[in-house]
Amino acid sequence: MPASLPTPAAPAQDATRSVLAIPAFRKLWNSMVFSSLGDWLGLLATTALAAQLSGGSYATANFAIAGVFIARLLPAVFLGPIAGVIADRFDRRKLMVTADIFRAGLYISIPIVNTYFWLYAAMILVECLTLFWSPAKEATVPNLVGKDKLESANQASLLAAYGTAPVAAILFSLLTLFASAIESLFPFSIGTSVDIALYANAATFAFAAFTIWGLKEIPKGAAAEKAKDENIWKSLHDGWKSVSETKLIRGLVVGMIGAFSAAGAVIGLARTFVGDLGGGDAAYGVLFGAVFTGLAIGIAFGPKIFAQFSRRRLFGASLTTAGIFLVLLALIPNLVLAVFTVIFLGAFSGITWVTGFTMLGMEVADEVRGRTFAFVQSLIRITLVAVLAIAPAVAAAFGVHTYKIQNATFNFNGAQVTILIAGLIASIIGAISYHQMKDRPSVSLWSDIANALKGELGGITGAPTTGVFIAFEGGEGTGKSTQSKLLKEWLEARGENVVLSREPGGTDLGQGLRKILLGHETGVISPRAEALLYAADRAHHVFSIIRPALAEGKVVITDRYFDSSIAYQGAGRVLAPGEVARISRWATESLFPTLTIVIDLPAEIGIGRLHNPDRLEAEPLAFHERVRQEFLQLARLDPERYLVVDGKQTIQEIHAAIIARVGELPALNKTDKPAKKIFKR
Ligand SMILES: Nc1ncnc2c1ncn2[C@@H]1O[C@H](COP(=O)(O)OP(=O)(O)O)[C@@H](O)[C@H]1O
Ligand SMILES: Cc1cn([C@H]2C[C@H](O)[C@@H](COP(=O)(O)OP(=O)(O)O)O2)c(=O)[nH]c1=O
Structure with a gap:
């Protein structure tokens, strides 16, 4: 067990809130919110304008509107990479302010010039300016928030970029509905609702320029980071x-x-x-x-x-x-x-x-x-x-x-x-x-939906795990310990760094729990207490052994994991398997194995291989048969993440089947091996 335990990650919602508590970032974010809002408003207004300019022709209107979108996307396709490189050579704050002022000017000019040509030209120019503005902004954010808050800063930026779209749409609808009322407020003619939307958009860019100008926290000079594009x-x-x-x-x-x-x-x-x-x-x-x-x-x-x-x-x-x-x-x-x-x-x-x-x-x-x-x-x-x-x-x-x-x-x-x-x-x-x-070719879509609605069991599929985390599952005496050791040796011979652990009892705390759980002196434990004790062992095991090892890039093999709880406490002790799964999910913070190997064997053969049965092994055969069926059922729920091997084969045959499957895990095949292997499944 490591001397100091890793600190768990801070909860996500607090992270987003706290990144906005940084005054400099909040100012930048405010300006992003306003300019995105303006940008969406501008997009709606320019497409509406394109339709107006078409003079009622169905075909022209369609093409004119498409033209606006294409004008907005094309610069990114052709200029994106170059803009990033150029943007890195300028003072970021000045670059952002200049881009915003020009964008404001361009939006004002669209309704004034009021021609197709200028509509498209202005859109293309606005997009080009955005291509310079964005890398400067990207490079600035880490200076304002620090590395650990980058991800929540990105989330906040995404919220500013897309969350403003519906707001802009509402504003645009209101503007259109109340256009005449709004116009009567002004002593001079300010044009149609579309024109007003475009002016409003220009104003948001002017505001952004003003905010960023005041952001003295932005370091002077060019961006140090290279453009990613x-x-x-x-x-x-x-x-x-x-x-x-x-x-x-x-x-x-x-x-x-x-x-x-x-x-x-x-x-x-x-x-x-x-x-x-x-x-x-x-x-x-x-x-x-x-x-x-x-x-x-x-x-x-x-x-x-x-x-x-x-x-x-x-x-x-x-x-x-x-x-x-x-x-x-x-x-x-x-x-x-x-x-x-x-x-x-x-x-x-x-x-x-x-x-x-x-x-x-x-x-x-x-x-x-x-x-x-x-x-x-x-x-x-x-x-x-x-x-x-x-x-x-x-x-x-x-x-x-x-x-x-x-x-x-x-x-x-x-x-x-x-x-x-x-x-x-x-x-x-x-x-x-x-x-x-x-x-899951053998499971129908409807039974899958039913499973999903019923509870946790469907949820044990398809969750992300980085690295290679292999669990051995199966009944008593099926050969899990034997095979996990063989697999460890095989992986080590291939140059992998392997941690082999087990449940219950993979940690110091787990050793104590194991004695309670498996010792005959414990007597009867209530099924729910038993489920919680296994979950406690698992939670500590994941926290102090499995996650740290995975983080270091090691391959982790565990002899039993949460399928054992679902099978033994769920099907065996007759608790709802879904509820048992939920406890494990909570205990492990949803850490799922990359591959679960179930060694399947009729219960009487496995039990027959054992010498001194422990508290659970001493359960009647029917119990063990229920456990066996539950493992098989779990494997059927997600065949891509499970390998079921026939435990009646010889030790060598089982080992061969296991390494054939493990050898195909994508995360095992790093770049030093032939490139073709990287994606092979
Ligand atoms: N494929 C096999 N055929 C016959 N005996 C086996 C096989 N695999 C393991 N054994 C033996 O069965 C016993 C239980 O194996 P073990 O690996 O400890 O199972 P588990 O960890 O699943 O309880 C051991 O004595 C082992 O040598
Ligand atoms: C991990 C786990 C094990 N168990 C049971 C299964 C086994 O009977 C026992 C672990 O014993 P162990 O001796 O480690 O297993 P094996 O005999 O297969 O090598 O604990 C549960 O009931 N729930 C669980 O979540």
Whole structure:
């Protein structure tokens, strides 16, 4: 046991709050909130303006709106990496202030010049300025908050960037609704609601410039840190090479591209779609706000609501559901229902997005993670540009159609048709990635949902564990100790640093608990007390041995882990297995093994191998048979994380089966081995 125990991480919510307690960061954050708010308002206003400038032509309006989005995305594709490098050469504070002043000026100029050409030119220039502003901001944050708070600072920044979208959408709708009232407040004409939104946007940038100018805490001089962005084409090429090798990651990437294509189609077509349903700019604002509200709900609550559900299944299932809502959106010709549909659409897209990114983080080996993320991000940007360019073309090609059925007439226009197609594509891609992930092929989706709703058991699947953590499970005398030692030797021969431990009794405290739990002198323990004592042993074991060893990059093998509690205290002692699992989940702070090896043997053979049965081993055969069945059931819940071996084989045969599976663990295959092995599963 280490002399000093590692300090547990601080709870997350407090971290976000405390990072905002740093005055300098709070000022910067305030300015980010305002400029993001302005930026979203500007996006809504410029797309609305593009539609206005089109003079009522359906095709022109579609293309004009797409033009605004493309103008905003293109600079990042071509200029992103260069901008980062250039930004690093300038004084950060001055660079940020200058960029903000110019952005304010550009937004004011859009309604004044009021032409297509200047609308696009100004958007491109604004984006270019943002490309210089962002790396300067990124480099500044660590100076203001310190390394340990970086992650919560990033969360706070994300909140500022995306949390402001629905607020901006509401503001935009209100502006449009009360435009004439607002205008009457001014002695001179200030233009349409769109113009007002653009001026408001300029004001937020001016405010940001003012705030940052006053932030003397920002160190003088150029940013020391190098820009992270690599060349987009190079990252695409490198990323594709690694991604194309694993089926699972390929499925993930394809699915995420599908999700973003669908989202792109909705964003690009939203204004004309709203127009088709008889809505104006105010309705556009509401619909836009609804998408982002849904997204936020999905991202914030989805993982919690579906915590019991296998992530691999959740990804494909939520993408398909999002696709179905898209189809509904296209088919329901009613603005109010569309707003509700869009909230669900946003929520399921949000769930797809978080599960996708979490899984990418989990499944991709450390050495190539950065590259893979860069690849996915580049691919998403390019997909968005492509979809935003293609979707309106499809919509324009379909044009406006009016159908008459008996007395009723209704319209089915290009935007709806395109959204319908996008929805179908998203559903199909979702279904494909659901099957690609091949998660628990023997368990039906419905029994999985039922499990998830019932309680904890479904939750033992798919959670992230970095490093290699292997648990041996099985009944009495199945050969766990024998095999765990053999595996340790095999791994050490391959140059791994291995910690072999066991439960109960892997720690000093655990030794004491083990005596109580297994000694005959203890007598009968109430089943709940027994479950808690095993959980106490486990909590301390994870805290003082397993986590520290994993953190040091060691391979950890444990002879028994929480499946034993589920099987023995759950199925054996007849407590609810889900409740026992919850106690273990709490005790281990959700540390799940990378691989659980169940050695399966009829109870009477295993018991027959033992000489002096302990308190639990002395239980009747029926008890042990229930335990055995529970292990097998757990393995069936998540076949990808379990290996079941037949314990009737010889010691050598069992060992061979184990090393064949362990040898394929992605995290074991570091870069010194042939590259092909990195993703092999
Ligand atoms: N595959 C096997 N076939 C026959 N005997 C075995 C096998 N594996 C282990 N044994 C023997 O069975 C006994 C129990 O093995 P052990 O590894 O201690 O099991 P566990 O840790 O699961 O209780 C030991 O005497 C061991 O030598
Ligand atoms: C880890 C754990 C073990 N146990 C039981 C199973 C075993 O009977 C006993 C551990 O004994 P041990 O001698 O370590 O196991 P084995 O005989 O397989 O080598 O504790 C539980 O009931 N719940 C648990 O959570």
